[in-house]
Each structure stands twice: as C-alpha cells, then as structure tokens.
Amino acid sequence: xTLHDSQPTPGTGxxxxxxxxxxxxxxxxxxxxxxxxxxxxxxxxYRLFYREPLTVARGEGALLFDPDGNDYLxxxxxxxxxxxxxxxxxxxxxxxxxxxxxxxxYVQEEILQLAETMLPSFGGSIAESGHMxxxxxxxxxxxxxxxxxxQKTGKRGVIVTAEAYHxxxxxxxxxxxxxxxxxxxxxxxxxxxxxxxxxxxxATLGAQMAAExxxxxGDLERHGDGIACFIADSLFSSDGIYAHPTDLLGPVxxxxxxxxxxxxxxxxxxxxxxxxxxxxxxxxxxxxxxIVTMGKPMGNGFPVxxxxxxxxxxxxxxxxxxxxxxxxxxxxxxxxxxxxxxxIRDEGLQANALKMGEAIRSGLRQCAAKDSRIGDIRGAGxxxxxxxxxxxxxxxxxxxxxxxCVNRLREARVLISATGPGAxxxxxxxPLIFTPAHVDRLLSTLERVLAEI
Numbered sequence: 001x002t003l004h005d006s007q008p009t010p011g012t013g014x015x016x017x018x019x020x021x022x023x024x025x026x027x028x029x030x031x032x033x034x035x036x037x038x039x040x041x042x043x044x045x046y047r048l049f050y051r052e053p054l055t056v057a058r059g060e061g062a063l064l065f066d067p068d069g070n071d072y073l074x075x076x077x078x079x080x081x082x083x084x085x086x087x088x089x090x091x092x093x094x095x096x097x098x099x100x101x102x103x104x105x106y107v108q109e110e111i112l113q114l115a116e117t118m119l120p121s122f123g124g125s126i127a128e129s130g131h132m133x134x135x136x137x138x139x140x141x142x143x144x145x146x147x148x149x150x151q152k153t154g155k156r157g158v159i160v161t162a163e164a165y166h167x168x169x170x171x172x173x174x175x176x177x178x179x180x181x182x183x184x185x186x187x188x189x190x191x192x193x194x195x196x197x198x199x200x201x202x203a204t205l206g207a208q209m210a211a212e213x214x215x216x217x218g219d220l221e222r223h224g225d226g227i228a229c230f231i232a233d234s235l236f237s238s239d240g241i242y243a244h245p246t247d248l249l250g251p252v253x254x255x256x257x258x259x260x261x262x263x264x265x266x267x268x269x270x271x272x273x274x275x276x277x278x279x280x281x282x283x284x285x286x287x288x289x290x291i292v293t294m295g296k297p298m299g300n301g302f303p304v305x306x307x308x309x310x311x312x313x314x315x316x317x318x319x320x321x322x323x324x325x326x327x328x329x330x331x332x333x334x335x336x337x338x339x340x341x342x343x344i345r346d347e348g349l350q351a352n353a354l355k356m357g358e359a360i361r362s363g364l365r366q367c368a369a370k371d372s373r374i375g376d377i378r379g380a381g382x383x384x385x386x387x388x389x390x391x392x393x394x395x396x397x398x399x400x401x402x403x404x405c406v407n408r409l410r411e412a413r414v415l416i417s418a419t420g421p422g423a424x425x426x427x428x429x430x431p432l433i434f435t436p437a438h439v440d441r442l443l444s445t446l447e448r449v450l451a452e453i
Contacts, residue, residue: 016418017406019048031055049417051407059084062431062438064415072413075430075442081272081297082343083433089300089339096335104134104329111329114338121279122308124288129311134304134329138268138295139167141305142231144323145291146171148309149229149262151317156188157220157227157261159213163194163421165238166231166266175231178238178421188225190216194239194421195248198376198387199395202245210251217259227261229291234281235270240420241385241427243275243378249285262313263287268295268305269383273344273432276354276381284380300340304333349432353381356434360384363443371450373401382434385419386426397422401453408449414442 021035035053038046054072056064061083063071074084082089096110104111115132122130135141150156158175160166165178173179174186185191192212195205217227230252236242253263270281271294278284280292290313295305305328317323327333344350361377364386368374375389388398388405402424409416419427430438 016423050410079296083431092335092339096332101332110334134306136303139169141293141307142167142172143169148317153228155226155228159230161194163239206247206251229262230256231264233266237269243380246284249287262290264291265289272297273350299336302336357381359439384428388424397424399423404453414445
C-alpha cells in the first residue's frame with residue numbers, strides 16, 4: 001500500500017473550516033466592518049475560523065465570551081491547556097514581570113528549577129542524562145531539533161507522515177505537508193502514510209510504517225543524502241487523529257536508528273497530559289526518543305516552548321556552535337511554564353483528561369450508533385475525532401457534513417474544528433479542566449446539531 005492509495009485526497013492549502021469572504025452570507029455590518037479592517041491592516045495571509053467569524057472579548061476556564069456577554073464552550077483550544085485565564089498562571093506571570101524579565105545569559109535559579117522539575121518526567125535516557133533548551137514557539141523548537149539532528153548525523157533527510165504539521169519557520173514549513181499543495185516541501189523531505197486505523201488493519205500498521213520509512217530512507221540515500229531524523233506527533237493530529245494502535249513508533253525507531261537517524265517526538269499536540277494515559281504522548285508507544293519538542297500548551301497562552309534532548313545528541317552541536325534566543329527561556333516565560341507544569345500535577349489533570357475524554361468518546365459512540373454518516377470514533381484523553389463518511393462501505397470522506405457540523409456548533413455556541421486530509425474529521429480538543437457539565441453541553445449540542453443537518 002502506497003502513500004497515495006492509503007490516504008484521502010490531500011487538501012489544497014485552504015485552511016480547514018476557514019472563513020471565505022467570497023462565499024459568505026451577508027454579515028452583521030459591524031462584524032463585516034471589522035473583517036474588512038482586519039484584511040486591510042493584516043493582509044491576505046491570515047485566516048479566520050468559521051463561516052461567520054467569531055469576535056471574542058474575554059475568556060474564563062473553558063468558556064469564551066463575545067462582546068455581548070454570550071458564552072461559547074471552547075472544546076478546541078489546546079493553547080490554553082488549563083483553561084483561559086487560569087489564576088495560578090496569571091499570578092505567576094504578573095509576579096515575575098514585576099520583578100524581572102530577561103534572557104538566559106545571566107545565571108538564574110528559575111530556569112534551572114524548571115528544567116530539574118521537567119526532565120525526570122520524560123523518562124528513559126533523557127531523564128538520565130538529558131538537557132533542556134528553551135524557545136518561544138513549537139515551530140522554533142522543531143526547527144532547532146532538526147538543525148541538531150542534521151549536525152549530529154551529517155545528513156539532511158527528514159521523514160514525516162503524509163499530512164503532518166510541525167511548524168511555520170522556513171525549515172519546518174518545508175516538512176509540514178498539511179500546509180497544502182501550494183506550500184513547497186523541501187527536496188530533502190519524504191512522507192509516509194498516516195497510520196489510518198479506520199482504513200487499514202491496525203495489527204499490521206507498525207510493520208507497514210517501518211517498511212515505508214525504510215523505503216524512504218533508501219530513496220534519500222539513493223539521491224546522495226540520508227536520514228537526519230524522523231519526526232512525529234504520536235496522536236497524528238493533522239493526519240486525522242490516530243491514537244491507536246500504540247505499537248507504531250518502536251519499529252520505526254529501530255529502522256531510523258539503524259541508519260544513524262534521530263527520533264524526534266513532537267509533543268506540541270500530544271503532550272502535557274493531553275492523552276490522559278501518559279504525560280507525554282510518545283510514552284504510550286513505549287518510545288525512548290532522542291529529542292522531545294514542546295510548544296503551545298506549555299505556557300497556557302504565554303509564548304514558551306522547549307526541547308528535551310539526550311546528552312550525546314546535543315554534544316557535537318554544542319561543541320561547534322552556540323544557541324541563544326532573546327526571549328526563549330526568559331524569566332516570565334519560565335514562570336508561566338512552571339505554573340502550568342505544577343498545576344497539571346497538583347490538580348490531577350492527567351487523570352481528569354482520561355476520565356472526561358472517555359465520557360466524550362462514549363457519548364460520540366452513542367451518536368454514531370444512530371447515525372450512518374459517522375464512520376469512526378477515535379482518540380485518547382481529551383483529544384477526540386469523529387469521522388464523517390458519505391459511503392460507510394467505501395469509507396468516502398464527507399467534508400461537507402463535517403463543515404456544516406462545525407459551523408452549526410459555532411452557531412449553537414460550541415467551538416470545535418475539523419482536520420485530516422479529507423477535511424471530514426471533527427477535531428475535539430478541550431482544555432484539561434473540562435468538567436462533566438462541559439461534556440454534557442458538548443454532547444447534547446452535538447446531538448441536536450446532527451439531527452438538524
């Protein structure tokens with residue numbers, strides 16, 4: 001089975017569930033004016049969510065509020081992983097900003113304390129003798145991780161899954177195929193099929209993925225290079241959210257390391273207790289990665305990201321070059337990250353993600369039992385996928401129904417989005433502080449919307 005016949009048709013670069021001004025119904029004049037002003041000031045590359053874009057004025061917990069005070073259940077935003085405006089993070093950031101905000105070229109206790117707190121959580125060789133390096137965004141973390149891998153191996157090849165997203169720097173955009181066919185991939189980039197457990201036999205996915213990685217390494221070597229790294233989000237979020245099986249990355253790691261490559265676990269989406277089953281997504285696969293990258297949820301809205309890395313992987317890079325990032329690891333960012341990490345532990349949010357996630361998927365399965373348009377329910381913890389198909393036998397992606405569902409939910413004041421190469425998969429990704437009341441609101445609204453469309 002090849003990449004092309006194992007995946008639905010890839011997108012063309014238009015963001016899933018984006019506002020299209022050329023196809024929009026008449027908007028409220030005030031909103032239309034704001035959108036026009038936004039386009040004039042910010043230019044054509046930005047995108048808005050939803051058929052009718054949402055104006056947000058404030059957030060609190062799992063809710064966002066529009067200027068009129070109407071609340072919207074945020075079941076999508078993993079940036080505010082602890083919920084909007086979490087008081088512990090707000091207090092930590094405000095306190096540190098009033099004391100000092102500066103970079104990492106001074107000796108400071110706070111960044112050392114954060115590294116000491118986090119490193120043991122990664123387990124394996126990173127916990128034994130690893131280091132942490134701090135950036136501002138997940139894109140920067142993946143960019144730096146890739147540079148280090150290239151330095152260590154002397155190779156340039158990067159292998160990713162078919163519709164992966166790993167960042168928007170020049171380097172990471174070059175291996176983020178989910179940006180669309182108009183966004184060029186680097187000549188050193190190769191893709192393997194996503195582990196589509198709905199369309200392919202889960203029992204053989206690990207062996208198939210390892211074989212495809214082996215073939216792509218051979219192609220890189222034939223063209224005069226080789227593999228620097230394989231990088232994956234272990235929930236395969238942009239590919240369509242494939243949380244199971246969890247025996248995929250071990251066989252891939254064996255192949256990659258046999259050819260001298262580096263295994264990078266991109267934990268921007270799957271880390272920080274999101275899966276419920278483990279703190280870090282790769283731990284569900286029993287993987288001991290060479291590098292772990294982090295981003296969005298790390299600061300609960302404050303821009304902070306990082307990578308954790310084995311000592312032997314960074315040694316050559318550290319000996320031959322230096323790393324400095326003016327804002328990466330600054331004292332306020334570190335305060336935010338420390339507050340987030342401590343709160344996940346102290347408030348038992350990993351266990352909550354597991355419990356609330358199981359409740360969501362149980363409700364989704366009940367919907368699926370009554371609706372033949374729903375082909376599959378999958379996910380882990382507070383990351384759930386509902387896949388729409390127009391033909392249950394052929395498993396044909398149904399983007400129209402997914403888009404209609406997302407936009408009708410927005411009208412009913414519940415916020416989610418869609419994902420996958422066929423744009424037919426509901427992406428449900430609530431904050432870790434979701435409660436049973438939030439779950440009930442999500443499921444009851446979804447059930448009503450499914451009946452309406």
